[in-house]
Amino acid sequence: MNPIFWFRRDLRYFANEALIEAIENGATEALFFVCQKQWQQHNCADIQIDLLKRRVAWLGQALCAYGIHLNILEVDDFSAIPKALKHFCDQQNTQLVYANAEYELNERQRDQHCIDVGIQLELFHGDLMAPPKSVRTKSGEMFKVFTPFKKAWLKQYEQSHVFIPSWPKPALNQAPSWHVPDCLHSDGSSQKWPVDDDAIASVAAHFVESKCQDYKSVRDIPSIKGTSGLSPYLALGILSVKQLLAQLQLNYPDILHTTERPEFCWVNELIWREFYRHLIIEFADLCKHHNFNAKYNAVAWRYDKQQFQAWCEGKTGYPLVDAAMRQLNQTGWMHNRLRMVVASFLTKHLLIDWRWGEKYFMQKLIDGDFASNNGGWQWAASTGCDAQPYFRIFNPITQSKKFDPQGDFIRKYVPELESVPIKYLHFPHDYLASTQSTHYVSPIVDHKEARERALAAFKV
Structure with a gap:
């Protein structure tokens, strides 16, 4: 029986050992599940879903040129996949499916449920x-x-x-066209990122x-x-x-x-x-958003929705933090150094639960990745594995002076500070008061007081 290949977050045919193995064993059919509700439950950013759909559409046409047909199956969520996959396999007269493993808890449970209904799932570690x-x-x-x-x-x-295995199939002289299904419609939000x-x-x-x-x-x-x-x-x-x-x-x-x-x-x-x-x-509990280091379960997080919203919108009164958050909101991406700065600000200066920030990042980032996002947030919050010690709290003003010394990044995303001299730009409030300017928000927290409050909370 010829196997089927199941695409997940391995949307490539070059350097895809699982796909190559499937092809060498006779596979000519591949599939991909569109799971809109599941993506929403996992807080996948709209811009990332758009990039994914564009790539799947490109991949379907590219595979077609090698005689491999990509089937798009639309289901609500992971719970519907075992039945849908079993039905598809029955139609193809096979139960053998090749795929690359995914390591998050829901994904591992999904795969086990597929095995439970009789699918012979051969998993590779391509990620x-x-x-x-x-x-x-x-x-x-x-x-x-x-x-x-x-x-x-x-x-x-x-x-x-x-070692990267070579692609095993020659292209067809006359490749059939591949129809892009409606469920792969793109809104164009990720167009700045090529998919070919x-x-x-x-x-x-x-x-x-x-x-x-x-x-x-x-x-x-x-x-x-x-x-x-x-x-x-x-x-x-x-x-x-x-x-x-x-x-x-x-x-x-x-x-x-x-x-x-x-x-x-x-x-x-x-x-x-x-x-x-x-x-x-x-540690599967990480997929349930638990603290890696259980002793920090005692931290009394603040759940201040107003301050959280100010952080989300880039209206904290700290220019580098605000510029970073506006970059995220406008582009769907944020510079890595700034991810640390804004995560530290949320969890230490505002003492807001890191899980709020983790979720917001996933909802916005084109490169949202659960393992790295969770690890990064727990690192910044000092709750994670090999995390930043709780007493090391980023000073957003010092970080601004060090990594944006001429203010080029700040001025790009916080245009209301465009005319502020560089001497005052990194914390401009005294200067703005002297010029009676009201174009920029006041700081929502005092750095020194916030630092002392965080230290006290974490010492518990």
């Missing part, structure tokens, strides 16, 4: 370099601190050259070949394009970690055992991504 439970302490446990995890991860792979392989490969190659050397020195400056811009493609599996590491090794063959190189700084971020995924595999 990870290191398979689950392969990076362990000497006692066989999951690491709870990043640096030892990284050292073990590197020891496992530093002598390896990442040539454009994405060009972006990745340009970063690896021309920008990666400077990543370490410029990655914290939000006014310049110093990051890779690849995170939305990693989040949807349009690119894989293995692809990116293979490309890095072509340019820097010793990259995995020369951690002093500036280019390794980006590899370090990819290993953080792996670390957070291994954590949600090991």
Whole structure:
């Protein structure tokens, strides 16, 4: 019986080992489930759903050229998938389905329910370099601190050259056309992000070949394009970690055992991504938004809806925080340094539950990724695994002066401060009062008082 391939968040045909294995075993049918209600339950951003739909539509046509038909099945949520998948398999006279594993709790339960109805589900680990439970302490446990995890991860792979299997099928001379179903209609909100392989490969190659050397020195400056811009493609599996590491090794063959190189700084971020995924595999309660460190269950969070709304809208009175939140709201993306700054501000200055911020990010980010988002928020809130110590509280004014020294980023997103001299820009309220300007909001909290309040709350 010929297998079927099930696309999830692995929306690529190049460097997709599970798909290649399915094809080599005779697969000519693939499928993708549109689960609008499930996406809403998981707080998927509209802009990310738009990017996903555009990519699936592109993928359907691309696969068609190789004689592989992509079927789009529309269901409400994960609970409807086992029955729908079983019906589709019966129609195709097979029960064998190849797919890449997803590690969040709901996704793992969905897969188990599919197995329970008789589907033979063959899962690959295409979203990870290191398979689950392969990076362990000497006692066989999951690491709870990043640096030892990284050292073990590197020891496992530093002598390896990442192998990318070749695409097995020649293109057809006359490829049939593929009709894009109505459920993949795009609202165009993600149009600034290309979805075709040539454009994405060009972006990745340009970063690896021309920008990666400077990543370490410029990655914290939000006014310049110093990051890779690849995170939305990693989040949807349009690119894989293995692809990116293979490309890095072509340019820097010793990259995995020369951690002093500036280019390794980006590899370090990819290993953080792996670390957070291994954590949600090991500790399923993270998928229920529980604190990783249970002792912080005693923190008395404030649930101030008015201050939370001010944070969401970029109206806190702290220019860098406001610029960052407006960037998120306007573009669906936020610079990584600023994600830390605004998360620290929400959880420490406003003492608002990190879960509110985690949810808001997922609802807005084009690169929303549960494992990394949860890990990042718990890091900032000091509740997570290998988190920032609770007594380290980002000063948003100092961060502003350090990472946006000329105010280029602030002026772009907070135009009401455009004429404020740089001397006053990072906290302009005394200057604005002296000029009787009322165009910018007053600070919703005093930094010193907020810091003392956070320290007292966390000491409990």
